[in-house]
Amino acid sequence: MEKQQEKTATLNESNNWTHTWTGLDEKAKGQQVKYTVEELTKVKGYTTHVDNNDMGNLIVTNKYTPETTSISGEKVWDDKDNQDGKRPEKVSVNLLANGEKVETIDVTSETNWKYEFKDLPKYDEGKKIEYTVTEDHVKDYTTDINGTTITNKYTPGETSATVTKNWDDNNNQDGKRPTEIKVELYQDGKSNRKNGNIK
Incomplete structure (x- = not known):
């Protein structure tokens, strides 16, 4: 019994x-x-x-069973839609727990430049773990991290174009030369004019 x-x-x-x-x-x-x-x-x-x-x-x-958490974020490219072809195929994002690197993942366009660290312990010795992210250096880009959003900025190369008007009229012999003329700069054969007006 x-x-x-x-x-x-x-x-x-x-x-x-x-x-x-x-x-x-x-x-x-x-x-x-x-x-x-x-x-x-x-x-x-x-x-x-x-x-x-x-x-x-x-x-x-x-x-x-220890509590777990996840950290997700995304990459933002500020490079005029990869105008100069400098954007890499992948970048390495590091996860830090209380300032110590614990994991690294590669982020690519296949995931829409989004990333996620899963099944992370939420506490260590009873204290909540502070998770942050960093990124390995990306050549030609500057990096700005806001929370888990990583923005890479690239300033495309710039050049200049100078136009000079020459007159072949015997130094305006007949007084026909106008006081001014307008010219337009084309980019890859395309005009910047809208509605027939020069911008």
């Missing part, structure tokens, strides 16, 4: 999380008494398993 033990005990570090009940009846009405134990304190985040062996040992195991 089974006999429910009614006594309670408090377990803590000072008693090594152990308590022994003594003077218990071994038998009742000629039958062996079976003792069980129940954990009265419900510990948040833990699951409880009780093992009752045949040697009078009652083992209560509390299992904790």
Whole structure:
């Protein structure tokens, strides 16, 4: 038969999380008494398993599954749609936990330049972990990090074009030369005029 033990005990570090009940009846009405134990304190985040062996040992195991989190972000390119063809095929983004690098992933256009670090421990020794990201140097680009958004900026190369008007009219002999003329600069054969007007 089974006999429910009614006594309670408090377990803590000072008693090594152990308590022994003594003077218990071994038998009742000629039958062996079976003792069980129940954990009265419900510990948040833990699951409880009780093992009752045949040697009078009652083992209560509390299992904790650590909380996890994830860190996601994206790459932003500020390079006039890769005008000069300088954008790399991939970049390496580093994850730092409390300032220490713990993981690196490559980010590409295949994921729309988005990234995510998954299944990360949320706490370390009871303290919340602070996660930040950095990026390996990208040649020809400057990097700005705002939270988990990484912006790479490239300033395309610039040039200049100078136009000079020459007059072959014998130094305006007949007084026909206008006081001014307008010219337009084309880019790759394309005009910048809108509605027939020069910008």
